[in-house]
Amino acid sequence: MPTEHTVRSYDEELKMLVKTVLRMGGLAEAQMVNAIQALIRRDNDLASRVVSSDARIDAMEQEINDRAVRLLALRQPMADDLRNIVGAFKIASDLERIGDYASNVGKRALVLNQLPVVKPVATVPRMARLVQDIVNDTLDAYVERDLDKAVDAWSRDEEVDELYTSLFRELLTYMMEDPRNITACTHLMFIAKNIERIGDHATNICENIHYLVSGKPLRATRPKGREAGNFASTPPDPTSGIS
Template sequence: MQGQQEHIVKSFDDQLKNVAHQIARMGGMAESQFSSAVDALARRDSDLAGRVVNADTGLDGLEHQIEEETVRILALRQPVATDLREIIAAFKIASDTERIGDYAVNVAKRTLALNQLPPAQPASAVPRMAKLVQSIVKDTFDAYVERDAEKALDVWHRDAEVDEMYTSLFRELLTYMMEDPRAITPCTHLLFIAKNIERIGDHATNIAETIHYLVTGDYIEGGRPKGDTSSYAVVEAPETAEDIGTENTPNSGDGSSNA
């Protein structure tokens, strides 16, 4: 494995390589699961969405295997320095990767609900955001395999772009819901889907931070760049002709209202 020193005890090397192989395999499964969930959303493919939901146990099983193996290595080998970072990184990356799979399953479940409704106009905006996050997830696991700290740092910076896209989409979906009550149900599902995709980006960024620490031994300096301002987003309801007419109607003389 690139960047890993050879040990006197060959079985120790084999254990470390096996853990790295399992992490790479887990990353590939998470990428595939997320990609399938996005495809199911874009194509309104309920069969594919159902397969994503049913495939979640594979990632869970791999995470448990990695946890057991890392604990065994810690107990038997008592690793230090780079080896210790390798084990700690594997443990943390496995957890974040499993969460990526969970959020992909959530996207698939919401897709199954959406497919029971007429197509919603803003649905096309969500896959655009998903494509960006897909590229981030791919680059993250490439950085792990290649032990590339610079690529991991690039992923870390790109998270802000995902946040900005999510905030924009949040406002857009709120506007659709206010303009047309029939859009409330599908747009609500799309809001949850968009949030799940944004969280996938966050976990990929967590992994990128761990990779940077694994390779360099240093944590990334400074706070994580953030562009999600949806918590403060306020969209004004459109003014209707009825509102204008009510506003211009004088109150009755006794100060009472007909509301």
């Protein structure tokens, strides 16, 4: 922690809060990696484990919230400590959403694994690797309190949006060329959107890290790829039964 407190137990509680956030982040990142591997390998067992493991992330968010509320109630923190505790609240919420999106990818992988392979499956992992790197660097920035690393990870969201736009167009082309591809491509489209949203939540975390460390909001405009906004609100698929 940046400073030592008179009450040693207070320092230990703050350190444990940070460690719990990092454990939750590592689990959320692993969920995303496993979901993509389940898609690539057509591994139903792995996809099912991803879906069932989402409850662990939810439980960790509750643990972080409980720890943070206890610190706020008993220690009445100020300045850096207050930002640290409130930041943990917010970061845990974004990590929980990352876990949800990874679970959604796992659910759609279970469906896609029953369908013939379509070519764009090879494009999705490239986008996922970029998002994974962003999430990894974001978690490193959190533990290191590294502003430069947080801003760098934040700025790379534009590349994610560019890839998503390109993949969206590619999938539309495949669907128009052969109607038999529509079901598989629709699931891939939603998987791509889930991955893109994971990137968005990573940028949220970077913004929270910036405020946590500097006490100032990140005032730059959030980077967005060209025309990415055109596809930002992909409608729900009424035929899939998957959220």
